[in-house]
Amino acid sequence: MADQVTKSPTIYDVARAAGVASSTVSRAxxxxxxxxxxxxxxxxxxxxxxxxxxxxxxRALPTGRTCLIGLVISDVTNPFYNEIxxxxxxxxxxxxxxxxxxxxxxxxxxxxxxxxxxxxxxxxIVLASSRMSDSAIRMIAKQRPVIVLNRAVSDVPSxxxxxxxxxxxxxxxxxxxxxxxxTYLAGPEASWxxxxxxxxxxxxxxxxxxxxxxxxxxxPTVAGGAAALADLARHPTSAVIAYxxxxxxGLIRALTTAGARVPDDVSVVGFDNVFAAELVTPAxxxxxxxxxxxxxxxxxxxxALARGxxxxxxxxxxxxxxxxxxASTAHRRRNSTSPAWGTTRVSGSAAxx
Amino acid sequence: MADQVTKSPTIYDVARAAGVASSTVSRAxxxxxxxxxxxxxxxxxxxxxxxxxxxxxxRALPTGRTCLIGLVISDVTNPFYNEIxxxxxxxxxxxxxxxxxxxxxxxxxxxxxxxxxxxxxxxxIVLASSRMSDSAIRMIAKQRPVIVLNRAVSDVPSxxxxxxxxxxxxxxxxxxxxxxxxTYLAGPEASWxxxxxxxxxxxxxxxxxxxxxxxxxxxPTVAGGAAALADLARHPTSAVIAYxxxxxxGLIRALTTAGARVPDDVSVVGFDNVFAAELVTPAxxxxxxxxxxxxxxxxxxxxALARGxxxxxxxxxxxxxxxxxxASTAHRRRNSTSPAWGTTRVSGSAAxx
DNA sequence: CCAGGGCCGGCAAGCGGTTGCCAGAAGTCG
DNA sequence: CGACTTCTGGCAACCGCTTGCCGGCCCTGG
Numbered sequence: 001m002a003d004q005v006t007k008s009p010t011i012y013d014v015a016r017a018a019g020v021a022s023s024t025v026s027r028a029x030x031x032x033x034x035x036x037x038x039x040x041x042x043x044x045x046x047x048x049x050x051x052x053x054x055x056x057x058x059r060a061l062p063t064g065r066t067c068l069i070g071l072v073i074s075d076v077t078n079p080f081y082n083e084i085x086x087x088x089x090x091x092x093x094x095x096x097x098x099x100x101x102x103x104x105x106x107x108x109x110x111x112x113x114x115x116x117x118x119x120x121x122x123x124x125i126v127l128a129s130s131r132m133s134d135s136a137i138r139m140i141a142k143q144r145p146v147i148v149l150n151r152a153v154s155d156v157p158s159x160x161x162x163x164x165x166x167x168x169x170x171x172x173x174x175x176x177x178x179x180x181x182x183t184y185l186a187g188p189e190a191s192w193x194x195x196x197x198x199x200x201x202x203x204x205x206x207x208x209x210x211x212x213x214x215x216x217x218x219x220p221t222v223a224g225g226a227a228a229l230a231d232l233a234r235h236p237t238s239a240v241i242a243y244x245x246x247x248x249x250g251l252i253r254a255l256t257t258a259g260a261r262v263p264d265d266v267s268v269v270g271f272d273n274v275f276a277a278e279l280v281t282p283a284x285x286x287x288x289x290x291x292x293x294x295x296x297x298x299x300x301x302x303x304a305l306a307r308g309x310x311x312x313x314x315x316x317x318x319x320x321x322x323x324x325x326x327a328s329t330a331h332r333r334r335n336s337t338s339p340a341w342g343t344t345r346v347s348g349s350a351a352x353x
Numbered sequence: 354m355a356d357q358v359t360k361s362p363t364i365y366d367v368a369r370a371a372g373v374a375s376s377t378v379s380r381a382x383x384x385x386x387x388x389x390x391x392x393x394x395x396x397x398x399x400x401x402x403x404x405x406x407x408x409x410x411x412r413a414l415p416t417g418r419t420c421l422i423g424l425v426i427s428d429v430t431n432p433f434y435n436e437i438x439x440x441x442x443x444x445x446x447x448x449x450x451x452x453x454x455x456x457x458x459x460x461x462x463x464x465x466x467x468x469x470x471x472x473x474x475x476x477x478i479v480l481a482s483s484r485m486s487d488s489a490i491r492m493i494a495k496q497r498p499v500i501v502l503n504r505a506v507s508d509v510p511s512x513x514x515x516x517x518x519x520x521x522x523x524x525x526x527x528x529x530x531x532x533x534x535x536t537y538l539a540g541p542e543a544s545w546x547x548x549x550x551x552x553x554x555x556x557x558x559x560x561x562x563x564x565x566x567x568x569x570x571x572x573p574t575v576a577g578g579a580a581a582l583a584d585l586a587r588h589p590t591s592a593v594i595a596y597x598x599x600x601x602x603g604l605i606r607a608l609t610t611a612g613a614r615v616p617d618d619v620s621v622v623g624f625d626n627v628f629a630a631e632l633v634t635p636a637x638x639x640x641x642x643x644x645x646x647x648x649x650x651x652x653x654x655x656x657a658l659a660r661g662x663x664x665x666x667x668x669x670x671x672x673x674x675x676x677x678x679x680a681s682t683a684h685r686r687r688n689s690t691s692p693a694w695g696t697t698r699v700s701g702s703a704a705x706x
Numbered sequence: 707c708c709a710g711g712g713c714c715g716g717c718a719a720g721c722g723g724t725t726g727c728c729a730g731a732a733g734t735c736g
Numbered sequence: 737c738g739a740c741t742t743c744t745g746g747c748a749a750c751c752g753c754t755t756g757c758c759g760g761c762c763c764t765g766g
Contacts, residue, residue, distance in 0.1 A: 008473070008496070010722055021746045026724060036744060055473050057419065058722035060410050062751045068453075068474075076438050079628065085429050089456045098471055100421075101454030103442045110446075118451055120361070120408050121421075143361070222632070249632055275432065279575070279602055281634035363752055374716045379753060389714060411752035415721045 009050045018046040029054055067097050069302060070122040072111060074129040076103040078220070079274040080244065080291070084128060084149070087295025095303050097123070108132045108190070119143050124302040127151075131190050145305040149298045151192035157305065158316040159297045163193065166287035166321030167200035168207075170241055170269045173285070173323055175208045178332040179239035179267060185228045185251060186216025187243030194243055197271065201241060213237065218247060225250025229258060238266055238332040245270035245277045245286055252280065252328060263330035273324055282327035290319045362403045371399040382407055420450050422655060423475040425464060427482040429456040431573070432627040433597065433644070437481060437502070440648025448656050450476070461485045461543070472496050477655040479648075480504075484543050498658040502651045504545035510658065511669040512650045516546065519640035519674030520553035521560075523594055523622045526638070526676055528561045531685040532592035532620060538581050538604060539569025540596030547596055550624065554594060566590065571600060578603025582611060591619055591685045598623035598630045598639055605633065605681060616683035626677055635680035643672045 011025040018025065020043065027034045028043040035043075060066040071088050073081050085101070092099045100122055104111035108131040119125070124145040130137060134153045140146060141156045148158040174182060184201050187194040198214055205212040215231040218224035225247030232240065232251070242248035248270030252262045262268055262282055270277060273288035297317060364378040371378065373396065380387045381396040388396075413419040424441050426434050438454070445452045453471055457464035461484040472478070477498040483490060487506045493499060494509045501511040527535060537554050540547040551567055558565040568584040571577035578600030585593065585604070595601035601623030605615045615621055615635055623630060626641035650670060 012722080022723080023725075023747075024745055026722095027745090030724070034744085039744080053469075053473060055722055056470075057410055057413050057474065058751095059724075060751090061414055061722080061753095062724045064751080066410065071454075076442065077435050077628075079432060079435065082430050082432065082435070085454070086456055086458075089429065089454075093467070098467075098474070099454055101424075101438075101442075101452055103439055105439075114446070114451075116406075117409075120406060121410065121451070253632075275430075276629040276632050279606075279629050279633050365752080375753080376717075376755075377715055379755085380715090383754075387714080392714080408752055411721095412754075413721090414723090414752080415754045417721080 008055075009047075009052045010055070011052070014043065014047045014050055014052050017050060018043045030059075065123055066121060068100055068122045069097050069299065069306075070100045070102060070115075070118050070125040071299075072102045072104055072114065072125065072127050072130065074104050074111070074131050075106050076101070078246070079276060080246075080272050081128060082275060083291035084295035084298075087292035087297075088126060088299045089295070090292075091296040091299035091303070095299075097299075097303065104131060106131060106188075108136075112136060115140055124306045126298045126302055128298075129191065129193070131188075145302055147298045147302040147305065149294060152316045157301060159294055159301060160193075160196075160316045160318055161289040161294065161321045162318045163196045163321065164200040164203070166271070166289075166323065167197055167241075168204040169321075169323040170285075170287050171201065171204035171208060171210065173325060173329065174239045174241075174267060174269065175210055177239075177267065177329060179210070179237075180332070181211045181213065181237040181239070183232060183235070183237045183240045184212060184214045184216075185218060185225065185232075185240060185242040185247050186214055187218065187220040187224075187247065189217050191220070191243075193271075197241075197243060216243070218243075220244050220247060222246050222250035222253070225252075226254040229254040233258075236266075239269070239329070240266060241269045241271075243271060245272045245274045245284060248284055248286070248328070249276065249280050252282070252284075263328050264333060267329035267332070269329060277324075278326065285326045285329040286324050288322045288324045290321070293319055361408075362400075362405045363408070364405070367396065367400045367403055367405050370403060371396045383412075419474060419476055421453055421475045422450050422652065422659075423453045423455060423468075423471050423478040424652075425455045425457055425467065425478065425480050425483065427457050427464070427484055428459045429454070431599070432629060433599075433625050434481060435628060436644035437648035437651075440645035440650075441479060441652045442648070443645075444649040444652035444656075448652075450652075450656065457484060459484060459541075461489075465489060468493055477659045479651045479655055481651075482544065482546070484541075498655055500651045500655040500658065502647060505669045510654060512647055512654060513546075513549075513669045513671055514642040514647065514674045515671045516549045516674065517553040517556070519624070519642075519676065520550055520594075521557040522674075522676040523638075523640050524554065524557035524561060524563065526678060526682065527592045527594075527620060527622065528563055530592075530620065530682060532563070532590075533685070534564045534566065534590040534592070536585055536588070536590045536593045537565060537567045537569075538571060538578065538585075538593060538595040538600050539567055540571065540573040540577075540600065542570050544573070544596075546624075550594075550596060569596070571596075573597050573600060575599050575603035575606070578605075579607040582607040586611075589619075592622070592682075593619060594622045594624075596624060598625045598627045598637060601637055601639070601681070602629065602633050605635070605637075616681050617686060620682035620685070622682060630677075631679065638679045638682040639677050641675045641677045643674070646672055 011022045015022040015025045025043055028040040069092055089099055102114040111132055126147050126149055128149040137153050146156055148156055150160055152158050184198055201212050218228050228251055248268050252268050255262055270284045270286035273286045277284040277286050364375045368375040368378045378396050381393040385393055422445055442452055455467040464485055479500050479502055481502040490506050490509055499509055501509055503513055505511050537551055554565050571581050581604055601621050605621050608615055623637045623639035626639045630637040630639050
């Protein structure tokens with residue numbers, strides 16, 4: 001344990017051992033070609049013997065590049081991010097960057113504090129589902145290259161999923177199954193995705209002549225979805241689209257324990273296609289976001305930005321979403337306009353057949 | 354976007370503006386008390402006006418402390434780590450440290466490479482379910498304080514869950530339900546936890562006079578669990594304990610599609626109590642690891658170590674595990690010694706009642 | 707009234723690299 | 737053969753902050 005005091009060798013040690021100047025050692029590593037091939041080889045050999053490794057910190061000081069990128073996530077606990085993290089990580093590693101992960105714990109304030117402490121450390125930042133205000137984001141985008149993920153902020157490049165298209169597909173699917181009224185379970189109000197999805201739903205629904213109704217907002221969690229049951233019962237529909245999979249799962253569970261059957265009594269569609277979506281019973285029909293690709297795209301774009309590229313397009317980069325049809329959606333049953341599961345009997349307007 | 358060229362102010366800028374020496378500015382922040390209260394106050398005010406923030410990199414160079422800790426995870430995609438990450442993050446933030454997250458992608462080699470690039474950056478490292486060899490771990494423990502999570506390596510402090518106790522509880526639970534033979538679905542061979550669990554199972558089973566049988570190893574994933582079905586069918590038992598929840602879930606699914614009922618035909622117990630465990634149908638009975646606490650404990654111990662504390666005990670810090678009984682375990686049915694679901698009919702030795 | 711001790715601020719030497727500039731050696735060319 | 741490149745290696749000045757050491761000033765006690 002106490003071995004840790006042995007300081008690791010520096011370029012000076014290597015320089016002395018190899019009989020050259022420290023600058024030559026530095027160049028042998030940082031700028032091969034700038035130094036004679038043989039010399040470089042020799043230096044490299046000596047360095048290897050000494051176990052020399054260039055100290056990234058010391059390197060970063062004069063160059064200003066740390067080869068670190070920050071990934072800030074609104075809630076690491078949310079399975080939605082698992083694949084995003086991995087995608088980001090992959091892209092970072094591939095480019096020789098290391099990732100600094102920060103959990104904002106669904107709090108704009110904590111997010112800010114964390115950022116405060118790390119902006120100066122990183123070469124760029126990916127903000128995943130940031131809960132900060134647009135202006136706060138723009139503020140930090142002034143200090144470092146920033147890419148926002150799953151959100152659009154004017155003047156800041158972003159990558160998002162094609163929510164409108166995904167939503168349209170979900171609506172068409174539901175329409176084909178004979179559903180006429182769709183309830184949207186809203187997520188957090190601070191969420192850009194939530195706004196986009198609801199907006200997309202209204203448009204999609206209009207196209208195919210259905211009706212949409214929004215309830216919420218709820219927490220974007222299983223508990224939040226379950227909590228939505230009461231509101232849903234007050235204004236029941238045969239189909240529900242939830243802000244995300246977690247809420248969809250929560251709702252399904254609540255419905256089930258309330259005695260309703262999914263998908264027979266009500267069809268439920270989620271968003272994101274998180275890992276658990278195919279595990280639950282019934283398996284969840286959901287709009288799949290290309291999670292891995294998003295993480296990857298975000299980091300790649302960020303790195304391009306950091307290298308001085310102009311922000312590619314002025315709009316967000318939009319990645320295609322797909323509808324994954326599983327077992328939580330089915331044909332609407334003609335005689336099930338009014339639910340048997342309502343905690344409150346509905347206003348009577350919807351008469352039983 | 355181009356604003357990023359504006360360099361941020363340094364202590365020199367502040368010093369000039371405040372009419373003091375740079376060292377005084379430095380001390381005003383780093384060592385309050387060493388400098389006159391009024392002066393400090395004035396400096397702080399000027400600094401605030403200039404928007405000065407101390408550059409952690411520059412600070413780290415002379416001090417050698419980066420206030421960064423590395424968390425290396427064998428597979429970020431595994432939900433098992435979600436809460437661990439958060440626990441670790443919480444403990445780190447609370448101590449003013451930032452976390453560097455690395456995904457080893459279940460590869461000892463990638464793990465090593467990643468470490469290679471980051472050891473020199475961090476003040477300490479938490480290795481979660483490392484896939485590296487003991488000696489490799491000891492090697493890096495020589496360079497930096499290291500805590501291994503979910504594994505025991507001699508001479509390196511670690512935090513683990515109390516697998517033996519957890520296993521004992523699971524076995525007793527199964528015994529009470531009348532099961533006599535238990536199959537263990539083994540996880541990765543490189544996994545320390547796997548060895549411990551199997552060992553614990555054998556002992557626990559011996560105590561209560563049951564029988565245990567091990568099949569595997571399998572991938573510690575849903576697919577791995579599903580893949581285990583064939584082996585299980587060859588040697589069926591009424592109860593199964595899986596290396597982890599993911600495998601348990603996979604097995605349950607495979608069993609179900611093969612026509613077996615869980616828990617009626619076979620009881621399944623998992624390990625870890627990941628998020629999805631309570632979501633699946635039937636909800637999974639599992640040995641719950643204190644995920645959040647583990648991440649937290651790991652980081653706290655690491656920080657203590659980094660501060661120069663002697664490794665607390667010489668054995669691993671063991672956190673209590675609990676059995677969470679849900680719906681995937683039930684009384685053994687007398688007449689179900691031989692399964693109706695076997696893909697291969699069993700050797701006939703186990704006659705139908 | 708003077709010696710001794712705090713308190714405070716400044717000086718300057720690093721921490722471990724990078725890099726602009728310089729100069730000697732070697733190669734090129736008319 | 738001399739002028740001009742090109743190739744290589746060294747020198748030294750940073751990058752932004754920390755910190756050991758010094759010294760002036762003021763306070764206190766004998």
